[in-house]
Amino acid sequence: MPYQLLSEPIRRYIRDKRWESLRPIQGAAIQHILSSDSNFILASRTASGKTEAAFLPILSKVDFRETGVQVLYISPLIALINDQFYRVEELCKNLDVKVTKWHGEANRTEKKKLVQKPEGIVLITPESIEAMLVNAPYSAKALFSNLKYIVIDEIHSFLGTDRGIHLKSLLARLGAVNKTSFRIVGLSATIGDYSEAKKFTGDEVNTKVLLDRSSREMTTCFRYFESDTQELPLEMVKDLYTQTWNHKVLIFPNSRGRAEEIAVKLLKISQRVGGHPNYFSHHSSVDKEVREYVEHFAKHNRRHNFCISCTSTLELGIDIGSVDKVVQVDATHSIASLIQRVGRSGRREGEKSQLLLYATDKWSLLQSLACWLLYKEGYIEPFRTAEKPYDLFLHQALSTVKERSGCTKDELIATMKSNYAFSEIEDQAMQDILDELIRQDWLEQVHRELIIGVEGERMVNSREFYSVFKTEPSFKVVNAGKPIGEIPLTPQVMEDENILLAARIWKIRFVDFKTKKIEVVPAVDGKKPLFLGGGGTVDAKVREKMLEILYADAQYPELDEEGLDKLAELRKDFAIFPLRDFAKERPVLVKDGQIIFYTFTGTRINRSLAFLLNRLDLKHVYDEQSSSFILSINHDLLQELFEQLSLFIEDVDFHLQHALEDNASLLDFSKWGLMLPLQYKGNILEERFYDFKGVNILLSNMLFVSNNTVSLLRSADKLANPH
């Protein structure tokens, strides 16, 4: 019995709580964590008690009388730390264990106290670990050199991302200052690739996955309302109102502008028909206090219905109470994201989740359906972890030099080589990058010591140094001294224009460029705000599923009549291509001297294909949503074109470097890549932004089936592989 294995204070906690039984993931975690010294990944659906699953055995096992922080909990969000703080403190109530929040908005006095007397449990963000290593390496050592466990919450949010590589490097650096090695426990509801999650601990062999596959029952319904303007169809908004007015709802419309449009329009309808006033918007551009108010409202009210129109800010972790309906407007970019969003409803025991999926366009409907079917099949897209993150190496090398107040180049390289986040980076590359940093005055060689250079000081001492992701500059929006939120400066932002923000309509009175403030007053009608920024990338498997649906006979009872009609229409459009093998064949529409080439593949491959067509100077129209390319060439020349593109792939390094010289903004995805030697800039672009291997496979293995002939085009098999 897992319960019997726990220490007495922890058993007392469970008795006091009157829990009838432990959840499956908790039972498994207690048995395994208490009986072995492995690292663990705990994978189980949202609201299944993962935090307790990790902490019940850890609190039973660890001797908190030792000095130094014993357990470090790492979270991707401040809001999640604040939420978990109460739960962890509650878990510790029968133990004499101090719990401390450590992030940019946490109480400084508490942090100071902890430095004077390092003990207990600390809840922290990756950026705060970075800041501590750089600014106060002695405190970092005093606090974190006797760690027994590191718990990483929402670990999937780090996998395959730059922030994840950063965290991996920080874990390696913490490992280096610890007397004995610590164990890592990662928590997540959505993991597609367990081997990636295991590698994250730096010790794949010694990391075990505890998995509870059970899911909650759910009813799903698709609704189709075609939109031919920028705005959502009025009928759709009305339908959305009737579907949600008497529920506690989260609506995910994929963009901040849309989130505002929906919140404002629903509120208008509600005011007209005398419904409830609790319509909110929640995303990164809404003021923090407004967001906290909304979260608090959702969490603490039981009687009132509400409706929050939001982006991925409400996708992770934070428990916002009882939501009984989740609405997704147009397809999610990933299945992982769909799972997280679905998991936001029916968090109370015995509750059924309800999912409503709107589509405003046929391709969006098809993608939405594909994501839903893949989700039911248990597929989650795998992550691509960068093997050679030269830009993050550069950042961490600077950080390490600053942490040590200087060291020799050999010492630095030895340290970086022992860091498992950079184990695939070649010695020569490390030398080249450090030499470039010296040339650019970011590092300076004084006798045998490397120290931070004049230019480097500015970077290392700026607030921006602690994170590895970029953010857009924005203006504060203020009404009568009260902050509403922040928006980027787009052409739309000028005096007398109306905007939507925080679920209200505003007129811009004054834009102050000096203090970066926008003064607004309430208004009655306005446009949704424009936001900059890139979207997500769609996995190739989703597109393959879309193709499969087009050629299947299956009918989907979840679809409404309009959705079924639209699907039938799409199927009819594609029936002209005699496709048989969906793994190997793709449609090509020949029409009026043009061809439309449907790749049905992931965003990265499409993006790479577009890059190659640009290098070839071939005019084309690339549409990501339908995964297609319109080319004004004769259909007979297609094979020749593919051969040409494949030749370009052989020289892709050359083309990437040339493209970078013409257009430096290609590297916008990387915050710390700007100082890399050109060759390595090309490398990170190739590895993290494009997928030329995928293009090669597409061009060389696929059969392209056109509508007017039965002739099959096969591009040459003999194409050389660039790698």
Add this chain to the structure above:
DNA sequence: GACCTGCTGCGGACTG
């Protein structure tokens, strides 16, 4: 038409 995440140290004003 397309998301999100985090952040130090110091000086000065103010409060108890």
